Structure formats: C-alpha cells, structure tokens
Amino acid sequence: MNILEVKNLYKCYKEVIAxxxxxxxVPEGICFGLLGPNGAGKSTTLEVIEGLKKATxxxxxxxxxxxxxxxxxxxxIQFQSTALQDRMRVxxxxxxxxxxxxxxxxxxTIIEMCALQEFLDRDHDKLSGGQRQRLLLALAxxxxxxxxxxxxxxxxxxxxxxxDFWHLVENIKAANKTVILTTHYMDEAxxxxxxIVIMNKGKIVTQGSPTSLLQEHxxxxxxxxxxxxxxxLNPKHFSWEVMGESLILKTENLEKTMTALMQSHISLQGLQxxxxxxxxxxxDMTGGQLRV
Amino acid sequence: MKxxxxxxxxxMREFYRDTASxxxxxxxxxxxxxxxxxxxxxxxxIQYNVAVIxxxxxxxxxxxxxxxxxxxxxxxxxxEGMAWIKSNRVDFVVQVLPEKxxxxxxxxxxxxxxxxxxxxxxxxxxxxxxxxxEKPVTYLDWVxxxxxxxxLMFACFWGVGWVIVKYRQDGFLKRLNxxxxxxxxFLLAQVLSRYVITFFITAAVFLxxxxxxxxxxxxxxxxxxxxxxxxxxxxxxxxxxxxSRTTSKEFADGILNLFxxxxxxxxxxxxxxxxxxxxxxxxxxxxxxxxxxxxxRAIINEGATLIDVSHHLLVMLGxxxxxxxxxSVLFKWSEx
Numbered sequence: 052m053n054i055l056e057v058k059n060l061y062k063c064y065k066e067v068i069a070x071x072x073x074x075x076x077v078p079e080g081i082c083f084g085l086l087g088p089n090g091a092g093k094s095t096t097l098e099v100i101e102g103l104k105k106a107t108x109x110x111x112x113x114x115x116x117x118x119x120x121x122x123x124x125x126x127x128i129q130f131q132s133t134a135l136q137d138r139m140r141v142x143x144x145x146x147x148x149x150x151x152x153x154x155x156x157x158x159x160t161i162i163e164m165c166a167l168q169e170f171l172d173r174d175h176d177k178l179s180g181g182q183r184q185r186l187l188l189a190l191a192x193x194x195x196x197x198x199x200x201x202x203x204x205x206x207x208x209x210x211x212x213x214x215d216f217w218h219l220v221e222n223i224k225a226a227n228k229t230v231i232l233t234t235h236y237m238d239e240a241x242x243x244x245x246x247i248v249i250m251n252k253g254k255i256v257t258q259g260s261p262t263s264l265l266q267e268h269x270x271x272x273x274x275x276x277x278x279x280x281x282x283x284l285n286p287k288h289f290s291w292e293v294m295g296e297s298l299i300l301k302t303e304n305l306e307k308t309m310t311a312l313m314q315s316h317i318s319l320q321g322l323q324x325x326x327x328x329x330x331x332x333x334x335d336m337t338g339g340q341l342r343v
Numbered sequence: 344m345k346x347x348x349x350x351x352x353x354x355m356r357e358f359y360r361d362t363a364s365x366x367x368x369x370x371x372x373x374x375x376x377x378x379x380x381x382x383x384x385x386x387x388x389i390q391y392n393v394a395v396i397x398x399x400x401x402x403x404x405x406x407x408x409x410x411x412x413x414x415x416x417x418x419x420x421x422x423e424g425m426a427w428i429k430s431n432r433v434d435f436v437v438q439v440l441p442e443k444x445x446x447x448x449x450x451x452x453x454x455x456x457x458x459x460x461x462x463x464x465x466x467x468x469x470x471x472x473x474x475x476x477e478k479p480v481t482y483l484d485w486v487x488x489x490x491x492x493x494x495l496m497f498a499c500f501w502g503v504g505w506v507i508v509k510y511r512q513d514g515f516l517k518r519l520n521x522x523x524x525x526x527x528x529f530l531l532a533q534v535l536s537r538y539v540i541t542f543f544i545t546a547a548v549f550l551x552x553x554x555x556x557x558x559x560x561x562x563x564x565x566x567x568x569x570x571x572x573x574x575x576x577x578x579x580x581x582x583x584x585x586x587s588r589t590t591s592k593e594f595a596d597g598i599l600n601l602f603x604x605x606x607x608x609x610x611x612x613x614x615x616x617x618x619x620x621x622x623x624x625x626x627x628x629x630x631x632x633x634x635x636x637x638x639x640r641a642i643i644n645e646g647a648t649l650i651d652v653s654h655h656l657l658v659m660l661g662x663x664x665x666x667x668x669x670x671s672v673l674f675k676w677s678e679x
Contacts, residue, residue: 103520103677120523128521134513151522190518 053115054079054198054229055100060109062095069095071253072109077246082220082230084244086237086329088337092253093233094131097200100231101128113198124152127191127199129184131206135175141186142171145193152194165189165219181212188219199223201232205239217242237329247329251337261329268335269327271303274312277321285315391454392417392432392617394424397439404439407465414458417617430644431480432615434458443469450474480644484558488640489612491548495571496578496606496632498541500599503533504582508595511586511677520676527671534579541575561646569649570642570656574635577659580666581631587673606632611640634658 055077062070070092077083085093098104100111102118113122135144145162149155162168165185170178175186184204191199201220205213213236220243223230234240240247241261248258257264276298284291284298288311292299302308305324312319391414395401401409401416409416419427424436428447434454436447444466448455463470507530510516519529553560560567581602589595609616609623610632616623627633638655641647649656 101521103517123521123523126521128518130514130518130521132514133518134510134515135518136510136515148522151519151524153523 052079053077054113055231056110056112056115057096057100058110058112060096060099060111061107062092062099062104063107068253070099070106073248073250073253073255075248075255075258077229077231079229080224080227081245082224082232082243084240084247085231085233085250086240086247086333087233087250090252091250091337093250094202096250097202097231097233101126101200124154124194125197127194127196129187129191129199129201129204131203133187137176139175140172141167141175141178144175144186145189148190148193154195155193156195158193161189161192164192164222166215179212180208181215184208184212184216185219188216192223196228198229198231201230203233203235205234205236213239237333241329249333249336256336257332264332265327265329268332271301272305273325273327274300274302274305274308275323275325276300276317280317280321283315283317288315391415391458392434392615393458394419394427394433394436395439396421396424396436399439406439406444406468408437408462411461411465414461415617425475426645427617428475429480430640431482431485432617435462437462443471445471445473447473447475478559481558483556484644485640486613487549487552487556487558488643489610489636491545491552492574492610492632492635492639493607493612494548495541495545495575495635496603498544499537499575499578500582500585500603502537502540502582503579504585504589504599505592505595507533507583507586508589509592511590511675512592514677517677526674526676530583530671530674534576534583537579538572538575542571545571545575558643560643562642562648566647566649566652567639567642570635570638570652573656573659573663574631574639577631577635577663577666580663580670583670584666584673587670588675606630609633610636612636631659631662 053076057076058074060070060073061068073092073096085096087093095104099106102122111118113125139147142158145158145167149158162171165188167182167185167189170182175183178186188201188204191201204220205216208216217239220230220232224243230243232240232243244261246258246260247264249256257268259267278293278296278298281291281293281298289300292301300308393414393416395409395416396419397404401418417433419433419436421438424433424438425447427433428436428449434448434452435458438445444462446459446462448459450456459472507516510519516529552558582599585595585598585602589598605626607613609627610630611627612632616627619627634655638647638652641652
C-alpha cells in the first residue's frame with residue numbers, strides 16, 4: 052500500500068518553476084530517496100508534501116486521501132537546518148515538542164534510541180554536529196510518526212557521525228516507519244534507500260530502486276588507470292576518458308579488455324576495477340558534476 | 344591590505360544591497376531631525392508656562408504681563424488650570440476679571456515666584472493671590488510614569504516583535520509549522536509570556552522608583568494595573584504587526600525604531616508638549632504611548648479613576664483590536 056502519492060505537482064514562484072509536474076508514490080515502510088543537485092526542487096517538493104508550502108497545482112495524497120489537519124500529528128520532520136530557542140536545553144526541547152502532539156513516544160525511549168543521555172541538560176547550541184542532528188531526529192520522532200521526512204540530515208557531519216546516523220535510520224526502518232530522505236551523498240542513498248527519485252530542474256529524470264536503476268542504465272564495469280599510462284594506450288584499440296589524474300576505460304566485457312591490455316604490455320600497476328554506482332547515475336542523469 | 348579591502352567591499356555591498364536597512368539608515372536620522380524641528384522650532388526659548396482663564400483672547404489683554412517674551416500663555420478653564428498646575432504642566436494660573444486678576448501658584452515652585460513678581464509689576468489691576476496647599480508634583484514625580492511607559496514600550500516591541508522575527512529568520516518558526524501547533528497558539532503563548540515578564544518588570548521599576556524617589560501614588564493600584572495591562576496589550580500589538588511578515592532582524596529593528604522614536608519624542612515621556620503647534624499635538628494624540636503616559640500619569644499624579652481615563656483606555660483597546668486583527672491575517676510562519 053502506498054502511504055504517499057504525489058500527482059502532477061507544480062510549484063511556481065514569480066518567474067521560477069521550482070517543481071515542474073512531478074508524480075511519484077511511496078510504499079509504506081520503505082526509505083524513499085529524493086536526490087538531485089542543489090536547486091533541483093527536492094526541498095520544495097518536501098515542503099509542499101509536509102504542508103509548509105502550498106502547491107501551485109497538483110495533488111498530494113496521504114494513505115489514499117487528501118491531507119487533513121491530522122496529517123501533522125502523524126509526520127516527523129527534520130529540516131536541513133533548524134534553530135531552536137536560545138539557551139534551550141536538550142531535554143526541554145524534547146518536552147516542548149512532545150507537548151505539541153496528542154500521541155507521543157515515551158521520552159526515555161527516544162533519548163535511548165537517539166543516544167542523547169550524555170547531554171540531556173546541555174544547551175542545544177553547545178552540541179557537536181552529530182549530537183545536534185541526533186537531537187533534531189529525536190524531535191522528529193517524538194510523536195512516533197508513521198512518515199518521517201529527513202532533509203539532508205547528514206550534511207556537514209564527519210564519517211563516523213554519518214555512520215551513526217545511518218544506524219539510527221536503519222532502526223527507524225526496522226520499526227516499519229516510512230522515511231523520505233533527501234541527500235547529496237550517493238553512498239548514503241545507496242545504503243539507506245529502497246527506492247529513489249532523481250530530480251533535476253524541477254523534473255524527475257529517473258526513478259526506481261538503486262539496484263534496478265543501475266542495471267537498467269549500466270552494463271559492465273569501469274577500469275581505472277593512473278594517467279601516466281596514457282602514452283601506452285593505443286587509441287585504435289581502446290577509448291578512454293580522463294578524469295583528474297586517472298584514465299577510465301568503460302567496458303562491458305572485462306575479460307576481453309584485460310586480455311587486450313596485457314597483450315599491449317600495459318602495466319597493471321595502480322589498476323582498479325569499479326562497478327557503476329549511484330554517483331555515476333546521478334552525474335549522468337543530471338548532466339554534470341555533483342553540485343554540492 | 345588586499346584582504347582588508349576585499350572584506351570591506353563585501354560588507355559595503357551587503358549593506359547597500361539590503362535596501363530596506365539602507366533606506367532606513369538614511370531616512371531615520373532625517374526624520375528625527377525634522378521631528379525635533381517641528382516640536383522645538385517655535386518654542387525653543389520658552390521657559391515659563393501660564394494658564395490664562397479669561398473671556399477675552401490673551402493677545403488682546405492690555406496688561407504688559409501678557410506681552411512678556413519667553414512666557415507661554417495657554418487658554419484654559421478654571422478646572423483645567425487647577426489640574427495643570429497640580430500636575431506641573433503649567434507654572435502659574437491667572438484668571439483675568441475686569442477689575443482684578445486672581446492667580447494661583449504653588450509657592451514652593453521657583454518659576455511661580457518669578458512669575459508672581461512679574462505679574463505684580465506689569466499690571467494696573469488689583470491682584471489676588473491664591474495658594475495651592477497641595478504638595479506640588481515635581482519633575483521627577485511627573486517623569487516617572489513616562490519612563491515606565493517607555494520601558495514597557497521597548498519591552499513589548501523588541502520582546503514580541505523582534506524575537507518573533509528572529510525565530511522566523513533562524514527557521515524556528517518553520518520547524519514549529521511542521522507540528523500541529525497553530526499560529527494563534529504560538530502567538531498567544533508569546534504574548535502571555537511577555538505580559539507576565541513586563542508585569543513584573545514594570546512593578547519592580549515602579550516600586551523601586553517609589554522607594555528611591557518617594558513620589559506619591561494618588562490613584563488606586565487596581566486602576567493602574569488595568570491601565571498598564573491595556574497599554575501592554577496595545578504596545579504588544581505593534582510588535583505582533585511588525586512580526587507578522589518581516590523576515591530580517593535588521594529590518595525589524597528599523598521598523599520598531601520607526602514606531603518607538605516618535606513615541607519617545609511626542610508622547611510626553613520627557614517633556615510636556617503644552618503650547619506646541621496643533622499639528623504636533625494632533626500627531627501626539629495619534630500615538631498609543633501618549634495615551635498610556637497620560638492615563639498612568641493622571642492616575643499616579645492626580646488620583647484619576649478608571650472612568651477619568653476611560654477615553655485613553657478606549658483608544659488603546661481600539662488600536663489593539665485593529666492591529667491584532669491585522670497581525671493575525673498577515674501572519675506567516677516562514678518567508679515564502
């Protein structure tokens with residue numbers, strides 16, 4: 052069953068079309084990724100779905116029905132950046148946000164789930180980046196929501212903090228909650244998302260599960276050499292791309308390519324073989340490099 | 344040097360591209376200068392204020408006294424004259440009759456002493472001296488209600504208006520909009536918390552000033568609390584209106600200054616506008632702080648009742664109603 056359906060959604064500002072007639076549906080209990088470069092319309096789409104902005108036209112259905120006032124009781128939101136009131140402590144923030152909802156989780160459960168125990172009495176503005184994001188996630192979970200929106204939740208976090216955050220999201224998924232995630236990190240999307248949509252310039256350019264999309268768009272692998280080997284490659288036998296200090300040979304038949312390379316007496320020193328990943332798909336679909 | 348220049352240029356661009364702040368910075372000082380000019384240009388030298396009760400127009404009276412320079416003569420009824428001298432708005436009251444002049448003064452007021460000597464020396468008519476035995480209202484007694492009201496204005500403007508704009512700019516309002524919290528619930532909470540804070544601050548300032556200066560509270564505390572409460576609501580409604588859509592703290596600062604400075608100058612916080620031009624007096628009556636200052640001053644200095652100040656209360660309630668309605672219609676959680 053689809054928990055959310057977006058039908059032909061438009062959001063226009065004075066001279067800008069931020070969201071240009073997109074449609075997608077989100078099955079219950081999955082992590083759904085909304086990917087795209089800056090300015091693609093991801094956050095606007097989320098805010099229209101969340102009810103924070105009005106759509107110019109189009110329809111958003113929650114559990115098959117138009118959203119009502121009760122919708123906000125059943126969703127949790129973590130924005131890209133959220134300020135809380137000055138000098139508010141972590142526990143106070145949880146208590147205040149809990150007071151907004153009719154149904155709430157036991158605060159102790161949330162505190163343990165998001166590992167907030169150590170800094171409950173600390174001012175929120177004295178938290179580290181990772182601690183702060185865990186607090187903001189806890190605020191999004193305080194009402195035990197069925198649908199959780201996470202808008203670039205790990206931007207600016209160190210690798211360990213990102214991994215910790217992913218673990219929290221995995222736990223949320225395990226509790227059969229639906230997560231809608233926007234991110235710039237393709238490894239994050241590949242790890243967490245069951246289905247993704249890639250947006251560019253307000254439109255959806257592709258959608259599906261990461262695995263099916265990669266299978267659909269790519270066959271074979273990439274063979275990567277140091278650029279110093281370029282003079283040994285014969286253009287009659289090979290075609291390659293230069294990316295920084297590396298050469299990239301795209302092949303659908305790895306064995307045949309490797310044989311040809313060895314027959315050309317090219318050193319295999321520094322050679323890497325890589326599968327295509329979401330970052331390749333992202334760049335190919337959005338027509339440029341990752342605009343972070 | 345290159346780095347300093349680059350940073351300098353960046354800051355300059357930031358400043359002039361914020362057109363609202365730029366215009367404000369340019370226009371506000373000019374506005375203040377023009378306001379001061381309007382208030383003081385025709386009475387900068389006037390040192391003495393005299394209320395005149397007469398059937399004839401003051402300038403047609405033959406006595407030399409009424410032709411003195413640097414004395415501001417104001418038409419009044421006997422009732423007004425008595426009230427004004429008690430509240431320190433005038434220094435001297437004279438009633439001109441065909442055969443004599445009756446005058447009232449507080450004999451402990453230095454200006455009244457000089458005016459009495461001048462009157463006796465510059466009229467042919469008989470003079471009758473009337474002493475007001477009541478303790479005169481000193482300038483300190485007079486100014487305290489003004490200072491308290493001004494403090495209340497700042498607390499309401501910045502405590503409600505600026506803080507909500509800050510919440511909006513920081514994204515806190517947007518986060519709250521993602522919860523079931525309604526706008527009116529949020530605004531009511533802000534208003535209530537600010538009311539409680541200002542109540543205790545005002546009470547502390549009032550009681551502290553009373554203990555230090557020892558001014559007399561002539562009216563009832565109940566009337567004073569009701570009047571301050573209505574005034575607080577009225578001033579907070581200005582803050583709410585500014586906060587309803589403004590998205591920049593700097594711009595909110597400018598707008599709040601735009602409201603607060605004219606009120607400081609034209610609401611008789613520091614000095615009486617008696618004798619000012621009709622335009623200045625008209626503008627003053629349009630400002631809610633004037634009504635708060637005049638009503639609380641009447642209660643504290645003159646012992647006025649709620650009925651006596653009811654016209655001020657009605658004006659403040661009316662302004663509150665209009666501004667709160669506008670604020671609730673215009674309010675937006677976030678920028679777009």
